[in-house]
Every structure is written in C-alpha cells, then in structure tokens.
Amino acid sequence: MSIKLNVINLEKSEYTGGKSSLCPGCGHDQISKVIIQAAWENGIPPEGIVKMSGIGCSSKTPAYFLGKSHGFNTVHGRMPSVTTGAAMANKNLLYIGVSGDGDTASIGIGQFIHAIRRNLNMVYIIENNGVYGLTKGQYSATMERGSTKRKGQPNDQPPIDLCKMAINLGCGFVARSFSGSKKQLTALIKAGMSHNGMAIIDVISPCVTFANNDESYRSYGYVKDNEEPLHVADYIPHFSPIAEVDIPEGEYKDIELFDGSTLRLETISDHHDTSDVVAALSAIHYAEQQGKHVTGLLYFEADIPTADEVQGLVDIPLSSLPAELMRPSRAKHDELIRKLIG
Amino acid sequence: METIVNDFTINIATANGTGSQSANTVLLKTMFDMGVPVSGKNLFPSNISGLPTWYIIRVSDAGYQAPGDRTHIMIMMNADTWQKDIDSCESETVIIYNSDVKLPVERDDCVVLGIPMTKMARKINPKLARMIANMYYVGALVHLLDVDIVSVQSLLERQFKGKTSAIELNMRAIEEGRAYAEENFGNPQPYRIEEREKIEGQFLIDGNEATALGSIYGGVNLLSWYPITPSSSLAEGIIQWLPELRNTEDGKSTCAVIQAEDELAAVGMVVGAGWGGARGMTCTSGPGISLMSEFIGLAYFAEIPCVIWDVNRVGPSTGLPTRTQQGDLNLLREASHGDTDHIILIPGNVEECFEFAWRAFEYSERYQTLVFGFSDLDLGMNSWICNGFEYPSEPIERGKVIRTQEQLDAVENYGRYRDVDGDGVPYRTLPGSGLAPILTRGTGHDEDGVYSEEPEVYRQLMKRLKRKINNARSELPVPILREEEELEIGIIYYGSMETTIQEIDDIIEDTGVKVSQCRVRALPLHPEVEAFVERHERVIVLEINRDGQMYGVLRKELPIHLVPKIMSVAYSDGLPPRAKFFAERIMRTLEELSV
Structure with missing residues (x-):
C-alpha cells in the first residue's frame, strides 16, 4: 500500500x-485531529507553524499535535501577548493559538480584545466547553444561563459570546463550529x-466529564441536536485548480482567501451574507x-492591515x-554625539 | 559683601503647565554653555496643569549635583505655595517674586525683590503673558548673577530653531526683566556666575533618553510598553530615535513598537519576542513590575531572554508617582512566585544608563534569562551633564542559539535544558528553524523540555538555574571603588545616589573621618563587594528607601562573620537625597555604634 503524501511530500x-x-472522548482531542489534518492537507511545512496556548485543558493540546x-504553553489568559511578541520576532510563520473559554473569556479577555484590535496575524481557536475542566468543572463566562x-446548580450568569465580541471589534474572520462537525471544522x-x-x-x-449531561447546553447530544449551520463549507486549496471541483447545484458563494485558496459556502436554506456585520x-x-448554536463562517473581511504590516x-x-x-554604525554614532552636543 | 561664585542653589516655585519648563531650561543650559557645572531637578506633581512644581538648579564648581541642603535664591511665581515657599527660606535668601501675584512677602531677613512680571509680559503679548512672564525671572537672574546675555541669545536660537518670533519674544522678555532688575535693584546680593572653560564633548541629557539610546545600540527588536510615570519618556526616547538610528536605507523598521493594553501584555510580548529569537524589552515603574510578576517567573523558569527597565518611583501602591525612590530592589531581585533569582543592572549616571542598556541584551541572551535595569525618577527624568557615550566596546553576541543543523549536530547530547557545557547555560533553537522543537512551558520540565513532575528532575533544574545566575556574578559590572588608605568607614551605595555621594563623603571627611566608597552596579553581588566589606572596619549601606533593601540583600548574601560590620542608613521622603541630611544620618549611626 502506498503511503499518502501531501503536496510537499510529507506523510501525515x-x-x-x-x-x-x-x-x-474529550472534544478537544477531535479538534487536535482536525488541526493535524488541516495543516497536513494544506501542505504547510511543520517548521513554518508555531503553536501557542495559555493554561487549561485546551491549552495542553499543543503537546498533542x-x-x-x-x-x-504560556501563562493563563496571556497567549495573545506572547504570540504578538513572537509574531514580531518572525512575521513569516503561521501562528496557531489554542485557548479555552476560561483562558479567553475570563482571565484573558483583555488580551483577546486587543489582539483582535491589532489584527494579529494568527488563527485563534477557542475550545469552548463552558466549564473549567482542570479545576473540576466550575462554570466559565461563556456558559449559557440556565445550563x-x-x-x-444551573448557571445563573449570562454568557459572553466571543464571536459577537470579535465581530464588534472588527475582526476580519469570525467563525463558529462544533468539535463533532469534523467536515465543517476542517474547512x-x-x-x-x-x-x-x-x-x-x-x-x-x-466537556465529557463535567458538562456532558442532557441539561447542559454544551453537551455533545444537545449541540448535535441544536446546531444550525449557516452553510456547507468546502475548502479548495490554491494548489488544486477550482475547475476540478464539482459545482454545487444550489446557491453558493466563494470566499477568496489571501493565499489563493477558496472557501466555498453552499447555501442551506437562507443565504448568509458573510460581509454583513x-x-x-x-x-x-x-x-x-x-437555544440553538449557529455555526459556519459568520463574518469575513479581507485586506485589513495586520499587526506586523503596520x-x-x-x-x-x-x-x-x-x-x-x-546597531547604528560608528559614523552614525559620531553624528548622534555631534547632535547631542548641539 | 563677599561674592559667592558658582556655588549656590536656585529654587523656582511655579505651577504645573504654566510654561516655566522652557524658562528653566534656558537658565540651566545657558549656565552649562558657560562651562559652569550645573544640574537641574524637576519636582513636579502628578498633574497636568495647576499643581505646584519646583525646579531646583544646583550651581557647583565642586561638581555637586544634589539639590543642596538649602535654597540661596528663591523664585516665587505660584500663589498656591506662596507662604510655604517664603517660610522655607533661610535667612539671607534672595527672594525674587512676581509682584503681580499681589501677596505679601514679609521677610526682613532676606533680600526681597519684586517684579511685575505678568503686567510686563502682557504688554508684549497679552495672549502668551502667562508663559512669557517666566522669562522675566530669567532676565532678572541674568542681571543679578552676571550671566552672559550673548550665551542666552545663542541658546534661545538653538532652543527655538528658526522660530524667529518665539526667539524675539522670549529675548525681549528676558531683556526687559534684566533691565528692570538693573534699574530697580542694582545688585544687593552676593551670588554670581563666572564662566569656566567648557569641557569638550559634554552635553546635558536625562537618564531615560540615555537608556533609550543604549537600548537602540543593544539591538532592540521589540519595544512593548504601557505608559507610566516615570518611565514613559524612556519608551518615547526609543520611538523618537529609532527611525534615524535603526531604520534601513529604504526606511524599513528593525524594531517593532507596540503600546500595549497593560503591563501584563507588555511583558508578554517581550517574552514572546525573546522566545522567538528577537531582542525584546519593556520599561515601566514599580506598579508595572507588580503586574508583570507572573511573566517574570515564566521568563526565569523557561529561560527566555528579556529586558525590563524599572524606573523606580515612590511606592507602595500608586505611592507618589512623580517622586523618587530606590524602593523596588527587593521586588526585582526575587520577583515572581517560587524561588527566583534575577540579574539587575544598576547604572549610577547617564553614561552607564547608555552602557547598561545595550549590555542588558547581551547578558539576557548570554544567560538566557530576564535582566532588569534599575533606574529611578531622579536619574531618569532629570538633566545631567554627560561626558559622552562610548561606542559599545564589544560586538553583539547572541548567546547559545542554534540556527543550523550543523550547529545542532555539533552539540553532543542536545536537549533544550541540558547543561552540555557545564556552565549552567543550555542551548536553544528558534521557532521557524524546524530544529529539535519543543513545547516551551512554565510547568516542570526535564532536560529535553518534556513535562515532568519527577522530584529529582525538578531539583536538578532549580540547582542549575541557581548555578547559572551565580556564574554571572563576576561577569556583571564590577563595583566602583574609591578607597582611602585608612580603610576606616566604607559606604556601599548604588544607582542615583552617585550624584550625591561625593558631597556626602566630603562633609563626613570634614569631621576627620576617612570614608571609602563602593558603588554596587549589579545584582547578584560581585565578589568585590564582599572583599570591600572584609577590608573595612565598618560599612554603611546607604540608600533611598525605608527598610534598607540593599542592606537586606547584603545580610542575606555576605558570609555571616561580615554581617555585624554592616549598618543600614536608609531614608526616603520622595525627594532626591540631600547631602548634608544623609551625611548627618551616617555620622549619627556611627556615633550610636561607638557608644
């Protein structure tokens, strides 16, 4: 049997x-698998990728992909700032940050906001289960009230919706998905x-341990029954000619991505306009x-200057x-000293 | 009346935001241009406009730079502090005041000279009267002190480069002030400025700008910062000089600058940059260090090169944000939870601010650790005479970074945290290289960087970290020793106390006691410091804080038999040290001991 290779001749x-x-059974492990699959299929050299995380169950996962x-694996809630520094040190790498709902929506919400505001060039994945797993199941700030x-006891606090927040902050790529929807998540x-x-x-x-019961709005069963995809998402890589891909029968829209790849969004019932905030x-x-979970590419806007570009x-x-x-040259140094003497 | 030449202190009492800074700068720089040793200190409030400000100019042929223990000439412009300023004057002080303030000055024991500064200023420019009024006291001093008016003119021309109307306006006010003083007062006071031969190559600069320039020469690639007094001007100095000194010919930047959302993010970016192989730094003050502490521990434990400059202000808490202190030494030395151990560079003058700023990056990459620069508001924000900046004597060295497969192959038994050379410093690879990557972490890790909770793995790691920093002791800046043959009393001091120590020393020696000096310029302590203590009969540890923080470091680090020799003289009230005051405290401590 021949071993499958990607476009840069690497095995998975x-x-x-x-x-x-x-x-x-943790949902996070599914996401790790998808990250592996996506990076491999996209043909990105492993040395060209940098994985960043904070603290929590999700933040442990960079060890697994x-x-x-x-x-x-930095400190709690501060992955965005460390990624910012690293991205300035080497702007030519692909930064993938993995964070959780505690890491992002509570302790790290300030850094989340400002990383978006600066348009840091990275993929920021929130593995969002609504509870703090490592400290044994306390509610986080994203859990729905009543869940x-x-x-x-039922959660008595309203949730913070990180996608809403990101859209309002002017983020150019905002998506929501489900660890159980492998195809959509991969795309x-x-x-x-x-x-x-x-x-x-x-x-x-x-979280299969602390919040996978039927009364939880973030249990596998509940999300599976209540997921509302905006569209069917297909990713067409830049190295695979678009003509070879079947044109869907129904309505669809192509999103042109920076590296020449395309995200094809096929309308399910109503058309969702990803350029409309x-x-x-x-x-x-x-x-x-x-009580539904809407998934898919919620908002897209290309060409916003990135943190390193500015x-x-x-x-x-x-x-x-x-x-x-x-270091300035000696000639420049002499010039500086002359200036300081005045 | 005997004249007193180049040896007096001027105290200018104004309100913040009234434009007095430019008048004070004209005064200070004119004297400096005349070759007269001067220093200027700004005692300012945490406020933009309205609260009282004092600017103190020390004129001293002896080269003393501290504010001095008394005011000889008091300039009074501020109604809010009027009576307090009058009361603070000793007998025979020359008081020059703005008579338009319409408040009494009842001091028969002083030389009291009133000038209607606002009225006169209003006549030349009603709109700018408040600002220009300050130039009248400059004018009065030009007359009274016998300052060269040509020097004033040439300074104004440089200060307001090409702005003819500003030069004319200010010059006119100064001239009117001078003429008014000449006509109305004659010269009833003893203080005079006399021109001296100007030392070639000197200029005035503050410590923050010097540190900024040094950082640029140290190859800073990322400056992330959050505004805080008194460190903001350090960051702004870097921003100001970067384009000229570090941009490529086609105008591209070699240093990213990010104003962060808070100090946590600022230091996080520095850690990220250091991890990514760039030279990152931030600058802050005590409150910022408190906020950065978690990351400081990560940098120490995960061995990430970073540089943080702490321009100390008065703590605890928000404290006195615009006053000076050496209050963060303990905070820095063992910052963050668990056992930590940080290198601290402590410049004592502007030349060292420059030097230590570029060296900080060298040390941080050589030892793969976080390095602190320790400055304070006094050194950082006041203008000092600088003898020039020496071009770095050593080329940039990046430490043990592996960049190629060949380099990696040459390291036998490589592991990110393995001490293959026996000096405590491991090798590291960079993101993007694809060379033996690990997941860097703040959790326990073995020599290969893999997560571990093994007792012996943890213990060996902590021992190596201790050894690594210990090895740095003798490589860090050596203490500056000025020793007397008698080896009687030694004074250990550090940082901005350098500007006052000689005056303190002279005052004590006038009483017949011989004093040696040892200026600590880095922590952990250089072995020379211990030798200094060993050689002297008694050693005073002199510093600007309440608890004697350096004294505490010495007590902890010196061999036990030397501890009884050292005594603490620590004092802090927010003001820069005054020599007589500190000298008296030292003598009192010595007396108490001999009883």
Whole structure:
C-alpha cells in the first residue's frame, strides 16, 4: 500500500504530536485531529507553524499535535501577548493559538480584545466547553444561563459570546463550529490558515466529564441536536485548480482567501451574507434566543492591515537580522554625539 | 559683601503647565554653555496643569549635583505655595517674586525683590503673558548673577530653531526683566556666575533618553510598553530615535513598537519576542513590575531572554508617582512566585544608563534569562551633564542559539535544558528553524523540555538555574571603588545616589573621618563587594528607601562573620537625597555604634 503524501511530500505522521492526557472522548482531542489534518492537507511545512496556548485543558493540546513545530504553553489568559511578541520576532510563520473559554473569556479577555484590535496575524481557536475542566468543572463566562452541569446548580450568569465580541471589534474572520462537525471544522480551520490577519474560530467542544449531561447546553447530544449551520463549507486549496471541483447545484458563494485558496459556502436554506456585520450578529442573536448554536463562517473581511504590516518591518525576520541592522554604525554614532552636543 | 561664585542653589516655585519648563531650561543650559557645572531637578506633581512644581538648579564648581541642603535664591511665581515657599527660606535668601501675584512677602531677613512680571509680559503679548512672564525671572537672574546675555541669545536660537518670533519674544522678555532688575535693584546680593572653560564633548541629557539610546545600540527588536510615570519618556526616547538610528536605507523598521493594553501584555510580548529569537524589552515603574510578576517567573523558569527597565518611583501602591525612590530592589531581585533569582543592572549616571542598556541584551541572551535595569525618577527624568557615550566596546553576541543543523549536530547530547557545557547555560533553537522543537512551558520540565513532575528532575533544574545566575556574578559590572588608605568607614551605595555621594563623603571627611566608597552596579553581588566589606572596619549601606533593601540583600548574601560590620542608613521622603541630611544620618549611626 502506498503511503499518502501531501503536496510537499510529507506523510501525515509528520504533523502528529504526543499522546493526549485529556479525558477519553474529550472534544478537544477531535479538534487536535482536525488541526493535524488541516495543516497536513494544506501542505504547510511543520517548521513554518508555531503553536501557542495559555493554561487549561485546551491549552495542553499543543503537546498533542504538530510535534515538529515549535510551541509555547504560556501563562493563563496571556497567549495573545506572547504570540504578538513572537509574531514580531518572525512575521513569516503561521501562528496557531489554542485557548479555552476560561483562558479567553475570563482571565484573558483583555488580551483577546486587543489582539483582535491589532489584527494579529494568527488563527485563534477557542475550545469552548463552558466549564473549567482542570479545576473540576466550575462554570466559565461563556456558559449559557440556565445550563446545568453534572452534579451542580444551573448557571445563573449570562454568557459572553466571543464571536459577537470579535465581530464588534472588527475582526476580519469570525467563525463558529462544533468539535463533532469534523467536515465543517476542517474547512474553517484550513480557511483560517489561509487568511491574512486574525481568524477567530470559536469551537463548541463538550466537556465529557463535567458538562456532558442532557441539561447542559454544551453537551455533545444537545449541540448535535441544536446546531444550525449557516452553510456547507468546502475548502479548495490554491494548489488544486477550482475547475476540478464539482459545482454545487444550489446557491453558493466563494470566499477568496489571501493565499489563493477558496472557501466555498453552499447555501442551506437562507443565504448568509458573510460581509454583513448586522447579518452575522443577527444570526447569533436569533440562534441564542432559540437555544440553538449557529455555526459556519459568520463574518469575513479581507485586506485589513495586520499587526506586523503596520510596523513597516524589514522583510527578513527580526530574529535573524544581521549585526549591522542591530546597531547604528560608528559614523552614525559620531553624528548622534555631534547632535547631542548641539 | 563677599561674592559667592558658582556655588549656590536656585529654587523656582511655579505651577504645573504654566510654561516655566522652557524658562528653566534656558537658565540651566545657558549656565552649562558657560562651562559652569550645573544640574537641574524637576519636582513636579502628578498633574497636568495647576499643581505646584519646583525646579531646583544646583550651581557647583565642586561638581555637586544634589539639590543642596538649602535654597540661596528663591523664585516665587505660584500663589498656591506662596507662604510655604517664603517660610522655607533661610535667612539671607534672595527672594525674587512676581509682584503681580499681589501677596505679601514679609521677610526682613532676606533680600526681597519684586517684579511685575505678568503686567510686563502682557504688554508684549497679552495672549502668551502667562508663559512669557517666566522669562522675566530669567532676565532678572541674568542681571543679578552676571550671566552672559550673548550665551542666552545663542541658546534661545538653538532652543527655538528658526522660530524667529518665539526667539524675539522670549529675548525681549528676558531683556526687559534684566533691565528692570538693573534699574530697580542694582545688585544687593552676593551670588554670581563666572564662566569656566567648557569641557569638550559634554552635553546635558536625562537618564531615560540615555537608556533609550543604549537600548537602540543593544539591538532592540521589540519595544512593548504601557505608559507610566516615570518611565514613559524612556519608551518615547526609543520611538523618537529609532527611525534615524535603526531604520534601513529604504526606511524599513528593525524594531517593532507596540503600546500595549497593560503591563501584563507588555511583558508578554517581550517574552514572546525573546522566545522567538528577537531582542525584546519593556520599561515601566514599580506598579508595572507588580503586574508583570507572573511573566517574570515564566521568563526565569523557561529561560527566555528579556529586558525590563524599572524606573523606580515612590511606592507602595500608586505611592507618589512623580517622586523618587530606590524602593523596588527587593521586588526585582526575587520577583515572581517560587524561588527566583534575577540579574539587575544598576547604572549610577547617564553614561552607564547608555552602557547598561545595550549590555542588558547581551547578558539576557548570554544567560538566557530576564535582566532588569534599575533606574529611578531622579536619574531618569532629570538633566545631567554627560561626558559622552562610548561606542559599545564589544560586538553583539547572541548567546547559545542554534540556527543550523550543523550547529545542532555539533552539540553532543542536545536537549533544550541540558547543561552540555557545564556552565549552567543550555542551548536553544528558534521557532521557524524546524530544529529539535519543543513545547516551551512554565510547568516542570526535564532536560529535553518534556513535562515532568519527577522530584529529582525538578531539583536538578532549580540547582542549575541557581548555578547559572551565580556564574554571572563576576561577569556583571564590577563595583566602583574609591578607597582611602585608612580603610576606616566604607559606604556601599548604588544607582542615583552617585550624584550625591561625593558631597556626602566630603562633609563626613570634614569631621576627620576617612570614608571609602563602593558603588554596587549589579545584582547578584560581585565578589568585590564582599572583599570591600572584609577590608573595612565598618560599612554603611546607604540608600533611598525605608527598610534598607540593599542592606537586606547584603545580610542575606555576605558570609555571616561580615554581617555585624554592616549598618543600614536608609531614608526616603520622595525627594532626591540631600547631602548634608544623609551625611548627618551616617555620622549619627556611627556615633550610636561607638557608644
């Protein structure tokens, strides 16, 4: 049997990581698998990827995927700032941040907001289960009011919707998905990788240990029954000619991505306009009112200047500048001193 | 009346935001241009406009730079502090006041000279009268002190480059002030400025700008910062000079600058940049360090090169944001939870601010650790005479970074945290290289960077970190020693106390006691410091805080038999140190001991 290779002739095993220590059946492990699949199928060299995380169950996962990529498991809620620094050191790499709902919506909400505001060039995946797993199941700030975890009182606080927030902050790529919807999630993560700028992907990922009971709005069963996809998402990579892909029978829209790839969104019932902020917010709002989880690409806008672009940096990564670009010359020094003397 | 030449202190009492800074700068720089040793200190409020400000100019042929223990010439412009300023004057002080304030000055024991500054200013320009009024006291001083008016004119021309109307307006006010003083007062006071030979190559600069320039020479690639007094001007200095000094010929930047959302993000970016292989830094003050503490521990434990400059202000809490202190030494030395151990560079003058700023990056990459720069508001925000900046004596060295497969192959038994060279410093690879990547973490890790809770793995790691920083001791800036043969009393001090120490020393030596000096310029302590204590009979540890923080470091680090020799003289009230005051405290401490 021939071994399958991707477009840069690598086996999938080049993209795998260590063994997961999360609970068996955890949604996060599904997302890790999708990240591996997406990176492999997109043909990105592993050394060109950097994986970043904060603290929490989700933030442990970079140990379980892309073992040949450098990664940094930082401190709680601060993954965005560390990624910002790393992205300035080397703007030519693909940064994938993995965070959780506690890491992003509570302790790290400030950094989440400002990373979006700066349009940091990264894929920001939130593995969102509504509870703090590592500290044994406390509600997080994204859990729906009234949702009830296993062995506990109903949650009495309203949720923060990270997608709404990202849209309002002007993020150019905002998507929501479900760890159980492998096809859609793969297409969205691939598209996020092809996007230039911040790509927020909020993935509902049930906590099988603390909140997978029927009374939880984020249990596997509940989300499966109440997921409302906006469209069917297909990713067409830039190296695979679009003509070879079957044209869908119904209505569809192609989103052109930065690296030449395409995200094809096939309309299911009503057409969702991804360039309309109000439509995106409405879709979330109405779904929320009905106890549904809307998924798909909620909002898209290309060509927003990224955090590194506004810096006007040299082409070579700052981490490998030659010495003469690190220090003014002696001639410049003499000139400076003359200026200071006045 | 005997004249007193180049040896007095001027205190200018104004309100914040009234434009007095430019008048004060004209005064200070004119004297400096005349070759007269001067220093200027701005005692300002945490406020943009309206609260009282004092600007103190010390004129001293002896080169003393502290504010001095008394005011000889008091300039009074501020109604709000009027009586307080009058009461603070010792007998025979020369008081020059704005008579348009319409408040009494009842001091028969002083030389009291009133000038209708606002009225006169209004006549030349009603709109700008409030600002220009300040130039009248400059004018009066030009007359009274015998300052060279040509020097004033040439300074104004440089200060207001090409702005003819501003030059004329200010010059006219100064001239009117001078003429008024000449006509109405004659010269009833003893203080005079006399021109000295100007030392070639000197200029005035504040510590923050010097640190900014040094950082640029150190190859800074990322500056992330959050505004806080008194460190903001350090960041702004870097921003100001970067394009000229570090942009490529086609105008591209070699240093990213990000104003962060808070200090946590600022230091997070520095950690990210250091991890990514760039030279990242931030600058802040005590409250910022408190906020950064978690990341500081990560940088220490995960061995990420980072640079943080702490321009100290008065704590605890928000404290006195615009006053000076050496209050963060303890905070920095062992910042963050668990056992930590940080390198701190402590410049004592503007030349060292420049030097230590570029060296900070060298140390941080050599030892793969976070390095602090320790400055304070006094050194950072006041203008000091600078003898020039020496071009860095050593080329940039990036430490143990592996960039190619060949380099990696040459390291036997490579592991990110394995001490293959026996010096405590491991090798590292960078993101993007594809070379032996690991998941860097703040959790326990073995020599290959893999998560571990093994007791012995943790213990060996912590021991290596200790050894790594210990090895740095003798490589860090050596203490500056000025020793007397008698080896009687030694004073250990650091940082901005350098500007006052010689005056303190002279005052004590006038009493017949011989004093040696040892200026600590880095932590952990250099072995020379211990030798200094060993050689002297008694050692005073002199510093600007309440609890004697350096004294505490010495007590902890010196061999036990030396501890009884050292005594603490620590004092902090927010003001820069005054020599007589500190000298008296030292003598009192010595007396108490001999009883």
